[in-house]
Amino acid sequence: MKRLGLDATDIRILTAIQMHGQLSKNRLAEIANISPTPCWARLDRLKAAGFVRGYHADLVLDKICDFTEVVVTASLTHHRKSDFDRFESFVRGQDEITECIATGGGMDYVMRVICANLTAFQTLMEAMLAAELGIDRYMTYIATRRVKSSQPNLSHLTARTGK
Numbered sequence: 001m002k003r004l005g006l007d008a009t010d011i012r013i014l015t016a017i018q019m020h021g022q023l024s025k026n027r028l029a030e031i032a033n034i035s036p037t038p039c040w041a042r043l044d045r046l047k048a049a050g051f052v053r054g055y056h057a058d059l060v061l062d063k064i065c066d067f068t069e070v071v072v073t074a075s076l077t078h079h080r081k082s083d084f085d086r087f088e089s090f091v092r093g094q095d096e097i098t099e100c101i102a103t104g105g106g107m108d109y110v111m112r113v114i115c116a117n118l119t120a121f122q123t124l125m126e127a128m129l130a131a132e133l134g135i136d137r138y139m140t141y142i143a144t145r146r147v148k149s150s151q152p153n154l155s156h157l158t159a160r161t162g163k
Helices: 008-020 025-032 036-048 081-092 118-130 154-158
Strands: 068-076 097-102 109-115 135-142
Touching: 008 025, 008 036, 008 154, 025 036, 068 081, 068 118, 081 097, 081 109, 109 118, 118 135
Parallel strands: none
Antiparallel strands: 068 109, 068 135, 097 109
């Protein structure tokens, strides 16, 4: 995939909005260490190029309501494109499945599921099985506490090594 060339200023802008969400023109420019108008133009270019998917608040869910979080791994019986498409289409339609990652190796998918309680989670799993998605096996892991949840450090991730 061809990538748009990003310089250090672009990385500072992206890091700032990743950490703080939407910022005023002046505050973003201050963090990026450039004047406001070119900073805003760069942000517009980065958005237009698809680098920014959206802005989100990081809510403390357990202060809002009781919930059950479950990590589910799933493996499909068959590995045809149509099998993956059917499974992924079902997953996209389920609000309780907040993340789903296709993986290589022993399992085909890893999902993060947030439900009101275990009964609601069991209902979701029964619906997945009843939908005949070709699930060969699945494993569930009840999350007991979040140890770390963060975004990747863009400066480290994009740094060029001298090797």
